[in-house]
Amino acid sequence: MRTNIIIAGVGGQGVVTAGxxxxxxxxxxxxxxxxxxxxxxxxxxxxxxxxVRIGEVYGSIIGNGDADLIIGxxxxxxxxxxxxxxxxxxxxxxSEKITPVSLSMHxxxxxxxxxxxxxxxxxxxxxxxxxxxLAKKAGSYKSVNTVIIGAAIGLGILPFxxxxxxxxLKNRFSGKLYDINRDALEYxxxxxxxxxxxxxx
Amino acid sequence: xIEMSGLNDLLTNEPGKKLFLLGxxxxxRGAIEAGVRVATTYPGTPSSEVxxxxxxLAKKAGLYFQFSxxxxxxxxxxxxxAISGLRSFVFMKHVGLNVAADxxxxxxxxxxxxxxxxxxxxxxxMFSSQxxxxxxxxxxxxxxxxxxxxxxxxxxxxxxxxxxxxxMEHIPVLFRTTTRVSxxxxxxxLGDIEKKDAVGFFKSDPANFVxxxxxxxxxxxxxxxxxERLKTVSEGSKLNxxxxxGSGKYGIITSGEAYNVMMDTVSKYGLDVSVLKLGFTNxxxxxxxxxxxxxxxxxxxxxxxxPFLETRVRMIAQMHSIGTKIFGKLDGYFTFSHEYNPDTxxxxxxxxxxxxxxxxxxxxxxxxxxxxxxxxCPGCPHRATYYAVKRAVKMSNIKNPVYSSDxxxxxxxxxxxxxEADVMIEMGSSIGVGGGFSNxxxxxxxxxxxxxxxxxxxxxxxxxxxxxxxxxxxxVMDNRTTAMTGQQSNPGMNVNGMGDPAPEVSIEAIxxxxxxxxxxxxxxxxxxxxxxxxxxxxxxxxxxxxxxRRECAMxxxxxxxxxxxxxxxxxxxxxxxxxxxxVEKFSCPAIFxxxxxxxxxxxxxxxxxxxxxxxxxxxxxxxxxQTA
Numbered sequence: 069m070r071t072n073i074i075i076a077g078v079g080g081q082g083v084v085t086a087g088x089x090x091x092x093x094x095x096x097x098x099x100x101x102x103x104x105x106x107x108x109x110x111x112x113x114x115x116x117x118x119x120v121r122i123g124e125v126y127g128s129i130i131g132n133g134d135a136d137l138i139i140g141x142x143x144x145x146x147x148x149x150x151x152x153x154x155x156x157x158x159x160x161x162x163s164e165k166i167t168p169v170s171l172s173m174h175x176x177x178x179x180x181x182x183x184x185x186x187x188x189x190x191x192x193x194x195x196x197x198x199x200x201x202l203a204k205k206a207g208s209y210k211s212v213n214t215v216i217i218g219a220a221i222g223l224g225i226l227p228f229x230x231x232x233x234x235x236x237l238k239n240r241f242s243g244k245l246y247d248i249n250r251d252a253l254e255y256x257x258x259x260x261x262x263x264x265x266x267x268x269x
Numbered sequence: 270x271i272e273m274s275g276l277n278d279l280l281t282n283e284p285g286k287k288l289f290l291l292g293x294x295x296x297x298r299g300a301i302e303a304g305v306r307v308a309t310t311y312p313g314t315p316s317s318e319v320x321x322x323x324x325x326l327a328k329k330a331g332l333y334f335q336f337s338x339x340x341x342x343x344x345x346x347x348x349x350x351a352i353s354g355l356r357s358f359v360f361m362k363h364v365g366l367n368v369a370a371d372x373x374x375x376x377x378x379x380x381x382x383x384x385x386x387x388x389x390x391x392x393x394x395m396f397s398s399q400x401x402x403x404x405x406x407x408x409x410x411x412x413x414x415x416x417x418x419x420x421x422x423x424x425x426x427x428x429x430x431x432x433x434x435x436x437m438e439h440i441p442v443l444f445r446t447t448t449r450v451s452x453x454x455x456x457x458x459l460g461d462i463e464k465k466d467a468v469g470f471f472k473s474d475p476a477n478f479v480x481x482x483x484x485x486x487x488x489x490x491x492x493x494x495x496x497e498r499l500k501t502v503s504e505g506s507k508l509n510x511x512x513x514x515g516s517g518k519y520g521i522i523t524s525g526e527a528y529n530v531m532m533d534t535v536s537k538y539g540l541d542v543s544v545l546k547l548g549f550t551n552x553x554x555x556x557x558x559x560x561x562x563x564x565x566x567x568x569x570x571x572x573x574x575x576p577f578l579e580t581r582v583r584m585i586a587q588m589h590s591i592g593t594k595i596f597g598k599l600d601g602y603f604t605f606s607h608e609y610n611p612d613t614x615x616x617x618x619x620x621x622x623x624x625x626x627x628x629x630x631x632x633x634x635x636x637x638x639x640x641x642x643x644x645x646c647p648g649c650p651h652r653a654t655y656y657a658v659k660r661a662v663k664m665s666n667i668k669n670p671v672y673s674s675d676x677x678x679x680x681x682x683x684x685x686x687x688x689e690a691d692v693m694i695e696m697g698s699s700i701g702v703g704g705g706f707s708n709x710x711x712x713x714x715x716x717x718x719x720x721x722x723x724x725x726x727x728x729x730x731x732x733x734x735x736x737x738x739x740x741x742x743x744x745v746m747d748n749r750t751t752a753m754t755g756q757q758s759n760p761g762m763n764v765n766g767m768g769d770p771a772p773e774v775s776i777e778a779i780x781x782x783x784x785x786x787x788x789x790x791x792x793x794x795x796x797x798x799x800x801x802x803x804x805x806x807x808x809x810x811x812x813x814x815x816x817x818r819r820e821c822a823m824x825x826x827x828x829x830x831x832x833x834x835x836x837x838x839x840x841x842x843x844x845x846x847x848x849x850x851x852v853e854k855f856s857c858p859a860i861f862x863x864x865x866x867x868x869x870x871x872x873x874x875x876x877x878x879x880x881x882x883x884x885x886x887x888x889x890x891x892x893x894x895q896t897a
Contacts (some may be wrong), residue, residue, distance in 0.1 A: 131612050168640065173686050
């Protein structure tokens with residue numbers, strides 16, 4: 069058994085923290101986990117992706133077509149990660165747009181989501197969630213990654229349960245911060261089930 | 270920071286306890302377990318976290334830690350500690366070992382008393398480096414042992430072993446990781462912590478420690494004999510092992526991260542292979558390898574970058590007259606470039622072993638997506654400096670200026686719209702290279718260097734430029750930290766690697782002492798003053814220096830957040846004339862266009878306010894957000 073997860077986003081969004089939380093929940097379940105954590109050149113604003121591999125694995129790199137789940141923190145970055153997906157890969161996409169400087173400096177605007185998601189093979193299903201709104205509802209923009217993790221748990225595609233993630237959150241947050249993250253997790257779980265898939269809408 | 274929350278766990282003396290550790294954290298733990306008393310480094314990714322952890326834990330762990338001025342000095346400090354009887358650990362990125370290569374070659378001759386391990390974190394695929402040199406070759410040039418771990422557990426365990434080898438033959442040991450090993454997280458079972466002396470004593474022995482030719486002649490012969498004896502140790506080492514999968518038809522020899530990607534391929538396709546996994550790679554276990562070659566008709570060498578193992582395996586086959594067919598890079602099956610991944614390794618293995626690889630990727634043209642290369646952060650003072658310099662050059666009507674850049678976050682000035690890096694080679698090169706342009710051309714030369722890089726290796730270049738009457742404008746981008754590698758301290762700061770108060774070394778005093786006449790210090794957030802200082806320098810001859818001093822935005826952000834002094838800016842659409850200067854020329858990641866209007870992303874804006882200055886927004890359309 070093996071679960072390969074790609075988490076993709078923009079530096080500063082909490083991509084690495086999301087990877088740590090998924091890893092921690094899996095280790096709480098007693099599973100073997102390997103995670104890549106490459107920061108590259110920039111601290112904030114560049115593309116960032118983290119590979120989390122759970123189960124019978126050696127290295128941290130997920131091969132092309134071998135991703136079981138892509139967690140996209142941002143639409144353009146989600147599509148970039150889809151280049152490593154197969155038509156069996158499940159995709160969750162946060163709808164929060166962060167315009168790359170490469171567009172703004174040439175007076176261009178962010179492409180609309182339909183154009184972006186239309187770039188991929190029609191066979192791949194992309195489930196969209198407005199994680200920023202739900203994170204703010206939970207009490208903090210910074211809980212955006214917990215909302216998205218909640219969405220993945222809601223779809224039932226992680227090899228561990230909600231309780232394992234709550235334990236992982238408890239290990240990292242206390243008091244009010246834990247409450248915010250616990251709510252964020254719930255909102256994410258509910259939110260993804262309420263949404264139609266972006267590619268079929 | 271979440272990643273650091275469990276840092277104190279690294280000090281726990283509970284053998285058997287398991288922690289989920291980054292390779293570099295496991296290495297720091299390995300140093301603590303080995304009873305290291307002195308640890309030194311110059312920060313460089315992918316090695317940086319080792320220093321961040323040890324700096325944080327040094328006092329509690331009872332060890333001395335230093336962010337040295339550069340790698341050469343780091344290795345010198347660790348060396349004198351090791352010959353005073355204290356286990357010492359020095360670590361750096363691969364190109365850092367070039368800086369430290371001079372002492373390394375000669376301390377191999379003199380040897381050490383207590384263990385000395387030199388770690389090189391190599392960077393295949395150059396995630397954060399200017400090249401991807403394979404530093405295993407240094408072990409051959411220096412005649413020192415080489416150890417290569419594959420994962421976090423091995424990183425910790427093998428480091429302890431490296432200290433044992435070092436003390437066995439009183440020789441420095443090269444410990445080589447790569448980005449994927451240093452930056453891979455995995456479960457690590459802790460061992461016990463060794464107790465070692467805290468204070469050393471140096472017993473003089475000039476015949477051994479003064480590398481005059483008369484002494485070095487004999488030391489070289491002793492060194493060769495040490496490596497001869499270590500061959501036997503490598504033969505019996507637990508770091509070199511054989512694993513068999515299926516019928517084990519093909520033999521594979523591998524080490525480091527290549528083992529991981531190769532094994533993922535073996536398990537994905539169910540390949541029948543016998544794997545000789547090497548962790549002690551100089552001296553190689555010659556008998557073990559020749560036996561392995563004899564037992565297999567076909568042997569494949571899987572390793573990243575140079576054919577370091579392959580050339581030696583082929584040599585062993587030749588010396589032992591073994592006719593086994595050997596596959597690797599030299600016959601074109603594997604590449605010399607970039608890190609391997611499950612796809613490239615599966616491709617190479619399938620060509621040799623004849624199986625079908627399954628490629629089931631989704632069809633998408635990722636090249637059509639807008640790129641998002643690394644950028645200067647919102648609020649980064651370097652953006653303001655680059656903006657002002659570019660304006661000053663334009664206003665002064667300078668044709669064909671040459672921008673000589675250096676290593677740091679500010680290397681990103683190469684990108685649009687700044688384009689203020691025409692050449693960038695290595696740490697401290699901007700001024701030496703700049704001086705060369707001044708000799709070779711009539712063009713105006715502007716060199717950029719960061720504060721940490723200035724101290725690291727920039728100063729000799731300035732002395733050279735002044736003494737040889739070069740015409741160079743040097744802009745020191747002093748953001749009060751070693752930013753790119755994660756905000757480590759440097760000699761320009763009032764704190765050292767132990768977290769103790771330290772004297773600040775003045776950049777201005779240094780350049781004045783060298784003889785620079787035009788020295789100006791500006792706050793880059795003040796665009797007008799910066800512009801005037803650069804314009805003034807453009808009228809000067811000789812070497813002029815502008816210190817653009819303003820702390821790194823990430824440090825400022827943390828402080829403002831904790832003080833709750835956070836503010837942000839927004840665009841007033843009534844005043845905005847859509848001149849596009851802010852997006853086209855200033856290009857902060859927080860400023861974007863939506864629905865034909867300029868907007869500022871409130872989640873990203875860090876409130877520096879530089880975009881609100883009339884030099885960026887002549888219409889005063891960018892205003893501070895007033896909170897009720």
